Amino acid sequence: MSSVIYERLRRNPKFDELVQKRGSFAWTLSAIVLILFYGFFMLIAFNPKMLGQPIAEGSMWAIGYTIELVLFVFFWLLTVVYVRRANGEFDDLTAEIIKEAQKETK
Numbered sequence: 542m543s544s545v546i547y548e549r550l551r552r553n554p555k556f557d558e559l560v561q562k563r564g565s566f567a568w569t570l571s572a573i574v575l576i577l578f579y580g581f582f583m584l585i586a587f588n589p590k591m592l593g594q595p596i597a598e599g600s601m602w603a604i605g606y607t608i609e610l611v612l613f614v615f616f617w618l619l620t621v622v623y624v625r626r627a628n629g630e631f632d633d634l635t636a637e638i639i640k641e642a643q644k645e646t647k
Contacts, residue, residue: 549642559634566626570619577612584608 550556585592585605592605 546642550638553638553641555634555638555641559631559638562634563627563631566623570623574616574619577615581608581612 592608593603596602596604596607
């Protein structure tokens with residue numbers, strides 16, 4: 542693409558919408574991950590005995606193992622959510638912006 546088309550892409554109001562939506566979504570997911578991740582490490586640092594307790598009477602699973610497994614699955618699901626939205630809504634909006642910019646050159 543030429544620099545003229547790039548300029549048209551940047552001037553399109555939908556481009557600003559795309560950048561804003563994608564940025565806020567990425568920051569929200571990043572905040573969720575960091576809060577949970579560092580929260581878990583704070584729990585490890587300040588209350589390690591709680592993590593070694595079984596989740597139920599006679600259970601072989603400790604609270605710490607359970608939390609870690611839940612966090613692992615949750616982070617994986619957040620990745621799936623991001624990829625689906627990126628490959629859906631964000632890609633559709635990008636294609637629409639490109640199509641509009643290319644129409645202006647013809």
